[in-house]
Amino acid sequence: MSVLVDKNTRLVVQGITGKSGAFHTRNCMEYGTNVVAGVTPARGGEKFDDKVPVFDTVHEARQETGCNATMIFVPPEFAADAILEAADAGVELIVCITEGIPVMDMMRVKEKLKASPSRLIGPNCPGIVTPGQCKIGIMPGYIHKPGHIGVVSRSGTLTYEAVWQLTSRGVGQSTCIGIGGDPIIGTTTLDAVQLFAGDPDTHGIILIGEIGGSAEEEAAAWLKAHCDKPVAGFIAGATAPPGRRMGHAGAIISGGKGTAAAKKDALRDAGIAVAETPSTIADTLLAVMK
Amino acid sequence: MNIHEYQAKELLTKFGADNPRGSVARTAAEAEKAAHDLGTDSIVVKAQIHAGGRGKGAFTNGFQGGVHLCKTVGQARDIADKMIGQTLVTHQTGPEGRLVNQVLVAESVEIEKEFYFAILMDRATGAPVIVASREGGMDIEEVAARSPEKILREAVDPAFGLQPYQTRKLAKELGFAPGQMRAAGKLFAALYRCFISSDCSMVEINPLVLTKGGEVLALDAKFSFDDNALFRHPDIVALRDIGEEDPREVAASKHHLSYIGLDGNIGCMVNGAGLAMATMDIIKHHGGDPANFLDVGGGASEEQVTEAFKILLSDAKVKAILVNIFGGIMRCDVIAQGILNAVKAVKLEIPLVVRLEGTNVEQGRKLLAESGLPIVTATDLDTAASEIVKLAKS
Numbered sequence: 001m002s003v004l005v006d007k008n009t010r011l012v013v014q015g016i017t018g019k020s021g022a023f024h025t026r027n028c029m030e031y032g033t034n035v036v037a038g039v040t041p042a043r044g045g046e047k048f049d050d051k052v053p054v055f056d057t058v059h060e061a062r063q064e065t066g067c068n069a070t071m072i073f074v075p076p077e078f079a080a081d082a083i084l085e086a087a088d089a090g091v092e093l094i095v096c097i098t099e100g101i102p103v104m105d106m107m108r109v110k111e112k113l114k115a116s117p118s119r120l121i122g123p124n125c126p127g128i129v130t131p132g133q134c135k136i137g138i139m140p141g142y143i144h145k146p147g148h149i150g151v152v153s154r155s156g157t158l159t160y161e162a163v164w165q166l167t168s169r170g171v172g173q174s175t176c177i178g179i180g181g182d183p184i185i186g187t188t189t190l191d192a193v194q195l196f197a198g199d200p201d202t203h204g205i206i207l208i209g210e211i212g213g214s215a216e217e218e219a220a221a222w223l224k225a226h227c228d229k230p231v232a233g234f235i236a237g238a239t240a241p242p243g244r245r246m247g248h249a250g251a252i253i254s255g256g257k258g259t260a261a262a263k264k265d266a267l268r269d270a271g272i273a274v275a276e277t278p279s280t281i282a283d284t285l286l287a288v289m290k
Numbered sequence: 291m292n293i294h295e296y297q298a299k300e301l302l303t304k305f306g307a308d309n310p311r312g313s314v315a316r317t318a319a320e321a322e323k324a325a326h327d328l329g330t331d332s333i334v335v336k337a338q339i340h341a342g343g344r345g346k347g348a349f350t351n352g353f354q355g356g357v358h359l360c361k362t363v364g365q366a367r368d369i370a371d372k373m374i375g376q377t378l379v380t381h382q383t384g385p386e387g388r389l390v391n392q393v394l395v396a397e398s399v400e401i402e403k404e405f406y407f408a409i410l411m412d413r414a415t416g417a418p419v420i421v422a423s424r425e426g427g428m429d430i431e432e433v434a435a436r437s438p439e440k441i442l443r444e445a446v447d448p449a450f451g452l453q454p455y456q457t458r459k460l461a462k463e464l465g466f467a468p469g470q471m472r473a474a475g476k477l478f479a480a481l482y483r484c485f486i487s488s489d490c491s492m493v494e495i496n497p498l499v500l501t502k503g504g505e506v507l508a509l510d511a512k513f514s515f516d517d518n519a520l521f522r523h524p525d526i527v528a529l530r531d532i533g534e535e536d537p538r539e540v541a542a543s544k545h546h547l548s549y550i551g552l553d554g555n556i557g558c559m560v561n562g563a564g565l566a567m568a569t570m571d572i573i574k575h576h577g578g579d580p581a582n583f584l585d586v587g588g589g590a591s592e593e594q595v596t597e598a599f600k601i602l603l604s605d606a607k608v609k610a611i612l613v614n615i616f617g618g619i620m621r622c623d624v625i626a627q628g629i630l631n632a633v634k635a636v637k638l639e640i641p642l643v644v645r646l647e648g649t650n651v652e653q654g655r656k657l658l659a660e661s662g663l664p665i666v667t668a669t670d671l672d673t674a675a676s677e678i679v680k681l682a683k684s
Contacts, residue, residue: 076521077522099587101518102516103518103519104519107411110416111448111449126618140648140649143647153564155564156565157562157564157565157618157648160616183413183491210567211567213414214413215413236567236568236571237568237571238571239567239574240567240570244583246567246583247567247583251563276575277571279675
């Protein structure tokens with residue numbers, strides 16, 4: 001068991017012929033992901049690496065291959081359009097890797113997706129992986145191991161850090177979801193923990209957050225009321241100065257809100273074990289799972 | 291990206307958001323003309339720098355105050371003459387101060403009432419929200435903490451934009467008299483258009499004022515722009531004043547690197563914003579102080595890594611450097627080659643700890659090991675952090 005993706009996932013890649021798109025599509029295929037189609041406008045009819053058919057539109061790809069998930073590598077100016085196209089074609093899961101999409105574009109996309117059955121992960125995220133079954137995104141495959149810990153994170157490389165710690169200790173993951181570091185994203189921390197709470201094969205949860213917004217607080221409040229699985233959390237940015245955007249557009253302490261200290265308090269208040277340093281994330285969870 | 295007050299006024303005017311008349315002057319003669327054109331004996335001359343606290347600041351030539359009220363055109367010229375080309379020190383500039391290249395010469399309006407008015411993107415709803423209060427001209431955080439009931443919040447539907455009924459509701463709740471509601475609504479609507487059309491993450495008007503003459507004006511404006519959207523706003527990009535920015539941050543932005551200068555002595559180069567923050571946190575945890583936040587991003591090239599490393603090495607405060615890379619999009623061999631290129635170009639005279647993990651990690655480690663350079667390598671973050679703190683102190 002897992003959430004959202006597994007061996008039945010049939011992936012289309014939007015922007016498959018671009019440099020990053022091609023590189024990471026190959027990595028996903030090597031990992032075992034079933035990549036059934038690619039989309040690059042005006043490149044329809046080609047084959048990617050002599051194997052994967054390329055289409056001009058997502059609609060065609062959906063019709064011809066029955067793809068049920070998409071991975072988007074389209075440049076930021078066109079990424080919002082790519083998300084809308086995927087949703088319009090009825091693709092169930094949209095994973096948008098693209099970094100640097102204007103917030104106003106995402107505002108309109110989020111509004112549009114409210115009325116759509118499609119789920120968006122990202123943008124500006126590493127993607128989602130169910131170890132041993134399906135990897136959609138840019139995370140290095142080898143750090144993962146099949147198992148029972150669900151990982152949700154706003155930060156890409158920090159997720160790898162936590163996952164690698166788990167795997168190095170022989171502990172596998174059910175599914176790892178990188179939800180992205182932008183102010184407006186599809187799947188939120190709360191959405192992800194709800195999925196993990198409802199997955200019988202997920203026995204523990206790691207929640208990695210960072211300064212800015214109130215996503216971690218919302219997830220913590222829900223977990224406190226609805227979930228008795230062990231949870232460990234880490235919040236990045238304890239030393240970040242207020243008012244400065246720390247790389248991620250979403251990582252900014254404004255008006256005294258969204259500080260690491262306040263978030264850690266909210267996690268502790270919900271009975272979540274808080275890792276004090278990024279090097280102890282896995283151990284913090286394992287300690288409460290004993 | 292920040293802009294000057296006079297530029298903010300020009301942007302407001304472009305969208306029909308009323309604000310006191312005035313214009314920018316780069317010489318005393320221009321200031322004299324600007325004051326003359328205003329045709330009033332109520333003039334204010336304001337030094338244009340990005341930092342706040344101008345009114346209470348002092349120039350290094352001894353002249354006091356970066357904001358002055360004047361009665362005559364001649365006075366305005368004399369004040370401008372004392373400011374332009376001089377360095378203004380305020381509590382926000384640091385002791386080195388900022389060079390004043392221009393002043394704003396504007397009409398000083400008589401204020402009846404002050405309000406707070408801001409439009410920002412509400413992350414929780416993914417839509418714009420207007421935050422307003424009758425308590426204008428003060429620190430809004432204090433108002434929110436002391437009397438939250440005095441803060442109005444009006445959510446805007448992204449599909450429809452700010453509706454006329456919402457501007458009337460806001461004007462009413464802020465206490466505008468029936469005769470002023472039209473002017474207030476017009477200003478609110480113009481500010482919303484400006485917010486959306488300019489891809490702002492925030493527009494803050496503090497204060498928004500009702501004048502004794504019954505006008506509703508934006509007296510001061512602070513803009514925050516969405517960096518991701520600047521590609522479609524060359525006019526806004528043109529407003530950037532590089533002289534107001536940290537030179538290290540300017541160098542970094544030239545190479546599309548995300549860099550923020552801090553006060554410590556340990557230079558950090560990390561991939562990914564979350565890991566970069568966490569790396570700063572763990573340095574602090576081990577008793578050290580980071581000199582910067584530097585995220586080389588997901589798909590940085592060898593050149594970008596080289597440039598990033600040069601920026602770290604050019605900072606005299608930096609006594610040791612920690613590189614922490616967990617490669618996903620970023621390949622470890624690219625990082626390693628970028629470091630080696632930089633070290634070849636600029637002599638490395640301080641300790642360097644490198645922690646690599648992820649895609650192509652073996653090639654990356656091999657490159658560093660075979661370089662013959664005195665690089666300390668670490669395989670986990672905790673060791674890397676404690677090592678760098680020790681080296682920075684020695």
